Amino acid sequence: MDVLWAEGGPLTAREVGRLIADRDLAPTTVMTVLDRLTRKGFLTRVRDGRAWRYEPAASRDAYIAELMLEALEMTGDRSAALTRFAQAVSGTEADVLRKALTELEEE
Amino acid sequence: MIAAVALAALAAVCALSAWRMTFVRWTWRAPRAAIALWQALGLTWGLASVGALLAYALEPWGRGVIHGLVYLVTHWREPSGLQRVGALAAGLALLTVLLAVVVVAMAQTLQARRRHRLLLSLVARDEPAVPGVRVVDHPGAAAYCVPGLKSQVVISEGTLSLLSRDELAAVLAHEDAHARERHDLVLLPFAALRWVLPWSKVVRDANASVALLVEMAADDHARLRVPPKRLATALLRFGTAGAFATPHGALGVGAENVMARVNRLVKPGPAMRRRYRYGIVAGAALLTTSAPLLWFLPQ
Numbered sequence: 001m002d003v004l005w006a007e008g009g010p011l012t013a014r015e016v017g018r019l020i021a022d023r024d025l026a027p028t029t030v031m032t033v034l035d036r037l038t039r040k041g042f043l044t045r046v047r048d049g050r051a052w053r054y055e056p057a058a059s060r061d062a063y064i065a066e067l068m069l070e071a072l073e074m075t076g077d078r079s080a081a082l083t084r085f086a087q088a089v090s091g092t093e094a095d096v097l098r099k100a101l102t103e104l105e106e107e
Numbered sequence: 108m109i110a111a112v113a114l115a116a117l118a119a120v121c122a123l124s125a126w127r128m129t130f131v132r133w134t135w136r137a138p139r140a141a142i143a144l145w146q147a148l149g150l151t152w153g154l155a156s157v158g159a160l161l162a163y164a165l166e167p168w169g170r171g172v173i174h175g176l177v178y179l180v181t182h183w184r185e186p187s188g189l190q191r192v193g194a195l196a197a198g199l200a201l202l203t204v205l206l207a208v209v210v211v212a213m214a215q216t217l218q219a220r221r222r223h224r225l226l227l228s229l230v231a232r233d234e235p236a237v238p239g240v241r242v243v244d245h246p247g248a249a250a251y252c253v254p255g256l257k258s259q260v261v262i263s264e265g266t267l268s269l270l271s272r273d274e275l276a277a278v279l280a281h282e283d284a285h286a287r288e289r290h291d292l293v294l295l296p297f298a299a300l301r302w303v304l305p306w307s308k309v310v311r312d313a314n315a316s317v318a319l320l321v322e323m324a325a326d327d328h329a330r331l332r333v334p335p336k337r338l339a340t341a342l343l344r345f346g347t348a349g350a351f352a353t354p355h356g357a358l359g360v361g362a363e364n365v366m367a368r369v370n371r372l373v374k375p376g377p378a379m380r381r382r383y384r385y386g387i388v389a390g391a392a393l394l395t396t397s398a399p400l401l402w403f404l405p406q
């Protein structure tokens with residue numbers, strides 16, 4: 001995925017394999033991974049002659065945003081899918097906490 | 108008639124106790140025992156409500172709920188009288204709804220987690236400074252655990268820059284407790300019940316109470332390994348790091364809860380006597396066995 005995100009254009013499996021030069025991967029392995037990612041909806045592909053050209057379906061930042069929305073419980077439904085450390089609070093409530101924090105640090 | 112009345116009374120007692128439990132503060136002094144009591148109350152309430160309806164429906168046969176149901180299925184007889192048939196239908200319907208909701212909630216949760224894990228595997232990275240923890244490149248403050256057979260602790264880049272080393276260790280100890288004690292499984296049935304009864308204040312409050320108790324239990328676990336004050340400052344820093352403007356006002360109780368946890372850590376009151384803690388757990392166990400036993404009561 002990182003290779004495809006960095007490239008910014010559609011690539012064939014062979015090109016991806018060449019770009020991941022540091023790891024010695026068989027071309028079929030690369031193709032399998034690309035195919036699986038496509039089936040899960042993370043990549044889109046178009047025919048180019050006899051090969052497929054793959055492209056990320058969404059940007060890296062979009063996925064990070066999705067993760068963070070869930071992590072910060074902002075998707076609307078309070079699900080029990082994740083267990084979180086603490087919640088951020090807003091406005092005047094945050095002032096109460098800020099004051100408590102200063103007091104604790106001065107001790 | 109005894110079984111039906113006893114089960115109905117038991118259900119009422121459970122509902123009343125749950126309502127009381129959302130106000131009381133002694134639970135904060137023994138979060139684990141209180142969680143056990145909450146689970147017992149929830150389970151017993153469900154079994155007693157279903158049992159009361161079924162016991163009334165099957166009462167003329169004098170076989171109790173369990174054997175009455177077996178008799179019903181094997182002989183394919185229906186109870187006489189419209190009221191009893193109605194009670195039978197209502198009891199079975201309630202049982203189906205309660206079971207279905209938990210199963211659906213579990214399936215949805217698992218699906219959400221699978222998607223989350225998949226995304227993590229694509230965009231999260233390892234950080235040499237915090238081994239075993241996945242890091243997401245985002246300036247917001249987040250630290251959480253994706254529970255499962257192999258639980259995964261995740262923090263954001265924002266958390267790394269927000270907290271000191273000691274505070275980070277405290278947060279990780281807290282998340283580790285969530286992962287090891289599978290607190291998500293504790294929360295699941297209560298969250299599921301909230302989906303069925305979204306308008307019920309008691310269910311909503313119960314859910315919030317249990318969620319807070321789970322956090323306190325994890326805090327207690329973390330304080331054994333890190334200085335409590337570091338955990339307290341980490342909590343406060345997190346609370347004030349509003350990297351996002353919150354789109355909906357669902358976070359109203361946030362500050363109150365954070366302060367409650369901080370106060371527990373900084374000024375711990377006298378611990379609840381062991382006697383009382385064991386008493387609560389024994390009571391919870393007794394409560395849990397009471398409803399199934401009444402299901403066998405023949406009259």
